[in-house]
Structures are given as structure tokens and as C-alpha cells.
Amino acid sequence: MDGIHDMGGRQGFGRVRYAPKAHAFHADWEVRANQLYGLAVRAGIFNMDEYRHAIERMEPRHYLTASYYERSLTSLATLLVEKGIVTREELERRAQGAFPLAMPSAPGRTNVVARERFKPGDRVRVRLDFVPGHIRMPGYIRGKTGVVVGESPLYPFPDAHAHGVESQDEPTYDVRFRSEDLWPNSAEPALIHVGVFQSYLERVAPA
Amino acid sequence: MPDKDLVIQRTTATVPQRVEAVEAVLDERGMKPAESVEQLRDMAEEAWARNGARVVAKAWVDPEFRKRLLANGRDAVAELGITMPKHHRHLVVLENTPKVQNVICCTLCSCTAYTIIGLPPDWYKDLEYRARVVRESRTVLKEMGLDLPPDVEIRVWDTTTDTRYMVLPAQPPETRGWPEEKLAAIVTRDAMIGVARL
Numbered sequence: 104m105d106g107i108h109d110m111g112g113r114q115g116f117g118r119v120r121y122a123p124k125a126h127a128f129h130a131d132w133e134v135r136a137n138q139l140y141g142l143a144v145r146a147g148i149f150n151m152d153e154y155r156h157a158i159e160r161m162e163p164r165h166y167l168t169a170s171y172y173e174r175s176l177t178s179l180a181t182l183l184v185e186k187g188i189v190t191r192e193e194l195e196r197r198a199q200g201a202f203p204l205a206m207p208s209a210p211g212r213t214n215v216v217a218r219e220r221f222k223p224g225d226r227v228r229v230r231l232d233f234v235p236g237h238i239r240m241p242g243y244i245r246g247k248t249g250v251v252v253g254e255s256p257l258y259p260f261p262d263a264h265a266h267g268v269e270s271q272d273e274p275t276y277d278v279r280f281r282s283e284d285l286w287p288n289s290a291e292p293a294l295i296h297v298g299v300f301q302s303y304l305e306r307v308a309p310a
Numbered sequence: 311m312p313d314k315d316l317v318i319q320r321t322t323a324t325v326p327q328r329v330e331a332v333e334a335v336l337d338e339r340g341m342k343p344a345e346s347v348e349q350l351r352d353m354a355e356e357a358w359a360r361n362g363a364r365v366v367a368k369a370w371v372d373p374e375f376r377k378r379l380l381a382n383g384r385d386a387v388a389e390l391g392i393t394m395p396k397h398h399r400h401l402v403v404l405e406n407t408p409k410v411q412n413v414i415c416c417t418l419c420s421c422t423a424y425t426i427i428g429l430p431p432d433w434y435k436d437l438e439y440r441a442r443v444v445r446e447s448r449t450v451l452k453e454m455g456l457d458l459p460p461d462v463e464i465r466v467w468d469t470t471t472d473t474r475y476m477v478l479p480a481q482p483p484e485t486r487g488w489p490e491e492k493l494a495a496i497v498t499r500d501a502m503i504g505v506a507r508l
Binding site for chain 2: 108109110111112113114116117118119120121122123124125126127128130131132134135136137138139141142143146151155158159167170171172173176179180183188189193194195197198199200201202203239240241243253255256257258275277282285286289290291292293294295296297298299300
């Protein structure tokens with residue numbers, strides 16, 4: 104989905120609120136939220152793709168104003184409700200107030216049938232795919248051409264794995280793009296590497 | 311849209327109240343956190359980042375280990391007894407040189423090799439870093455205190471899959487010959503993310 108979470112290359116933001124050696128946690132509730140998420144993952148209540156997708160499905164205004172650990176907690180609570188472990192009413196009764204959850208999911212999809220194996224040095228283009236469900240392709244590389252620099256072991260296919268759709272595991276490729284190709288005349292020169300699932304890629308003839 | 315679904319309303323529970331509600335639900339269903347808040351805080355902020363520092367120090371003093379680390383990060387860190395979550399199936403180690411600066415981000419969420427470099431700080435997960443570092447990398451790094459000479463090539467790595475990345479910082483020349491433990495002590499999480507040099 105072309106959701107609000109897809110931040111790469113968006114303009115209008117100010118300075119990074121950076122402090123050297125900044126802490127990962129501030130309040131105790133953040134540590135506990137992180138623990139609870141870890142418990143649910145270890146108990147096999149949901150997989151990482153379902154978890155990430157439930158964050159992406161947060162109502163955009165909520166997403167933009169929530170801290171990281173609030174986003175994490177919202178995903179956890181949403182999945183507990185969707186998996187039938189608790190009702191929203193019970194959560195709200197226990198929390199003594201409204202408990203904002205993520206929006207409903209749209210259908211997922213399985214792997215692309217015509218997938219190719221690539222090797223380092225191959226030129227590839229990111230397919231012009233628009234999907235309503237989960238996808239790990241940042242919008243800024245859609246339709247763009249780059250060069251393969253690495254191949255990973257096989258991973259579950261996120262577009263399916265987040266939705267309980269059957270699929271085959273597939274490799275991902277580290278693809279090197281030039282920032283000037285991603286944002287012509289509107290980016291500082293750099294090499295941008297993105298991990299791209301095999302299903303998102305097609306071969307391009309050598310230049 | 312009925313009122314109860316509005317995100318911002320007077321009666322929305324606070325986030326700590328919501329954490330307590332979820333905790334009570336899991337507790338009632340027999341799931342209890344194994345570690346205390348203090349233990350988890352220490353692991354996330356100290357113990358995990360020390361893992362990465364040990365890896366970097368070892369790579370600086372042992373050229374054969376460095377080769378293995380660059381070829382297959384996951385197997386190489388396992389030699390030091392360092393484990394990664396099962397779903398992190400691949401660790402790619404990015405070697406900085408005087409002319410190359412690698413920097414890691416996750417524009418879609420906040421993925422990191424957290425058992426190697428520690429849980430990421432707020433700024434890594436904030437909208438500003440995620441939006442800007444891929445498009446204005448040199449300016450962003452400069453604002454964060456890393457003013458790179460113009461001839462240094464910047465390579466940004468967006469963590470969009472469960473492959474994880476860590477930056478292998480260049481060893482400061484004045485530390486040549488130091489013992490491994492002393493070297494590990496100078497390696498920071500920010501250098502392993504790539505927003506600082508040592």
C-alpha cells in the first residue's frame with residue numbers, strides 16, 4: 104500500500120533530532136511495550152510481516168503523531184484483536200478509555216510467477232506494481248533501474264506472509280541506485296542501496 | 311465514522327494505560343515477560359551494542375576474521391558467540407574507507423541489527439531521518455555533526471528486508487597496536503549506523 108509509513112524522499116521535514124549516544128528507551132512503559140511485543144512474537148501469535156503491516160495500517164494522523172513504541176503497541180493490540188485473543192471492548196475496559204487500533208487490511212498477493220535469478224552486476228528494474236496490501240518496496244524505487252550488488256538467502260514473501268496467503272520463499276537483492284536517478288535534479292549525489300524482493304524485479308538489457 | 315473510532319478524542323486512554331491493558335491480557339493468558347524492565351534496558355542499551363563493538367575490534371586486529379565477516383556476517387559473528395534473531399537470515403557488513411562512508415537507515419519502519427548494534431535511538435526511527443537521509447544524505451550527516459570531505463562517496467543502505475546491515479568503521483590510525491578490549495571501548499553505536507566516524 105502507498106501508505107503514510109513510506110517516508111523515503113518525502114520533503115518538508117526539518118533537522119534530525121539527533122543527540123550523540125541517545126538512549127533507546129525513556130519511560131518504563133516503552134521497555135514494557137517492547138517486552139510485550141517480544142512475548143507475542145515468541146509465542147507465534149503473529150509474524151514480522153503481519154506486525155509491520157499492522158503499523159502501516161494505522162490511521163495516518165495517528166501514525167504521524169505516535170512515538171515509535173506507541174506504533175509498536177498499536178500493532179500488537181490490533182493483531183491481538185484480529186487474531187481473536189482479546190476484544191477491543193475488553194482492551195478499552197482495561198485501559199479505561201478509547202484504544203485506537205489500526206485500520207482493516209486489504210487483500211495480499213502471492214509471488215510473481217515469472218521470477219528470474221539475478222547475479223551481482225545485473226541491471227534490474229523495479230516493476231510498476233501497485234498493491235493494496237503489504238509490500239516492502241519503498242515508493243521511491245518503483246519503476247527505477249539499478250544494479251544488483253548482493254543476494255540474500257530465501258525469505259518469506261512479505262506481500263503474502265502479512266496476509267496468510269500461500270507463497271514460496273524467495274531471495275532478495277541488494278540493488279544499488281543512483282540518487283540522481285531516483286529524484287532527477289532533486290537529490291544530493293549518493294549511492295542508495297535497497298533490499299528488493301525477487302518478485303519486484305525484472306531484468307534490463309545491459310547498457 | 312462513529313465517535314469511538316476517532317483517533318484524537320478526550321477519552322482516549324493514555325499510552326501507559328494501553329500498555330497496562332495489553333500486559334494484563336497477555337498475563338491472564340499465561341504469558342509473562344522473562345526479563346525485568348532493568349534487564350531489558352541494559353540489554354538493549356549496553357549489552358547488544360557491546361556485541362557490535364567486539365566484532366569491529368576483532369575485525370581491526372584479525373585480517374582473516376575481517377575477510378570472513380565481510381563474506382558472511384552472520385557466520386562470522388557466531389564465532390564470537392553472538393546470535394541474531396531467526397528471521398534475520400543475513401548480515402551484510404559494510405566497510406568504511408577514507409573515501410567511502412556507509413550509512414544505514416530504514417525508510418519504511420525502523421529495522422536494525424539490534425542484537426549487534428543495540429536497539430535504535432529515537433532519531434533513527436523519527437520521520438526526519440527516514441524521509442531525508444536517502445535524498446539529502448550529505449546535508450543530513452553534516453547537520454548531525456559528520457561533515458564529510460566532498461571526495462568521500464556516501465552509500466546509503468535502506469533496510470527494507472530482513473537482511474541486516476552494520477557499518478565497519480575505519481580504525482583511527484592512532485589506535486594501531488591497541489589490545490582488542492581497548493579498541494572495543496571506542497566503538498559507538500552511531501559509528502556502526504554510519505552517522506559518525508571514530
